[in-house]
Amino acid sequence: MSRQRPLSPHLQIYKPQITSMLSILHRATGIALSIGSVILVLWIVALTLGENTYLMYSNLINNWFGKLIIFGFTFALFYHLSNGIRHLFWDAGYGYDLKHAYISGVAVIISSLSLTSITWLIVYLRVV
């Protein structure tokens, strides 16, 4: 492995397609969710340390930036969930042909966007 060999895919001449973009987004959301899971750990740790720490945690989250992060987290979660189910179908041997790979890809986009909006609509309606 001493020689520098070109790595595939060759990004300089690579034409992006919806299938490859979704595949990269699956990894990106996976990494983002792993980092974002620390928000959940902080929640449970703050809860364990008592009411004062919990209030500090709430103040940390309760601003436009914190809300943006959590909104992004839910989208990443629903995307990774939907596309993960798509991957499990592939692993079981279904939907490998190009046509169905595109159809399921579009389905993943629709389902992750609608699940995110439905969730935040419910939260909004309950808070107001």
Add this chain to the structure above:
Amino acid sequence: MVNSLFESCLKYCREFKFLKKVKKMQSKSHGVAHWKLQRISAIAMIPLVIWFVSSLTFSLINSYDQSVAWLQNPLNATGLVLLFGTLYFHAASGLQVVIEDYVHNEGLKIMSLILIKLLSILLGVLSILCVLKIYL
């Protein structure tokens, strides 16, 4: 008859030798086991994530008292322990694949793999202990 029996014996021996050779060439990194465990944890994450997000959305666990009361329900505590355990197992196995794919420096690769494993064990144990402390 005898001849064909002898032939099939010989064929069997050859195949056996070939399989032994293949076995020697196989990677010792237990790729198949890792692949399976990653899928199993993925399948386990589906109901856990749906349950967690929907209970957060529908019951709106906002205040300190609400959150503690929610966690003192044994079903919710069980769900959270399973969620945190599966989450960090799944995260560690996913990040391992990403590191193996993109980090090509052998030393850096091993160091980041160890770091990912230790961090996910730390976060998993910490969160599960916190759930138990509030529940008990």
